[in-house]
Amino acid sequence: MCLAIPGEVVEIxxxxxxxxxxxxxxxxxxxxxxxxxxxxxxxxxxxxxHVGFALSKIDEEEARATLEFLETLGKAYQDEMDALLDSEID
Known part of the structure; x- marks a missing residue:
């Protein structure tokens, strides 16, 4: 399963x-x-x-609620985090 996951922009x-x-x-x-x-x-x-691309902007409240929900998914969340760890855009 592929998920979209919230992230906060920390640098342009x-x-x-x-x-x-x-x-x-x-x-x-x-x-x-x-x-x-x-x-x-x-x-x-x-x-x-999702897969290294920002699909939409969301507000912080929605982002935090989504992250909390994703953490309850266990393996699917961990798979997405592992994919993020392995990703690299230069």
């Missing part, structure tokens, strides 16, 4: 306007926010991430 990569660093439960990764170009993603925003 100036040299690559479509890339940002996000924090997902303590894991930091670079993701692509090109699909949200019209929404103006900024540091502190929460985004819903």
């Amino acid at each position: 990569l100036d040299e690559h306007p479509d890339l940002v660093k996000v924090d997902v439960s303590g894991v930091r990764r670079t993701i692509n926010v090109g699909l949200l170009a019209d929404e103006g993603v900024r540091r502190g925003d929460w985004v819903l991430i």
Whole structure:
């Protein structure tokens, strides 16, 4: 099963306007926010991430509730976190 997982934007990569660093439960990764170009993603925003791409912006309350729910899924959540740990966008 593939899930979308919330992450908080912690850094905008100036040299690559479509890339940002996000924090997902303590894991930091670079993701692509090109699909949200019209929404103006900024540091502190929460985004819903799937396979290295931000699919939508969400508010912090929804992000935290989603993370709490995902943690209850056990293996599916752990599989998604493992995939995030193994991912890398340069």
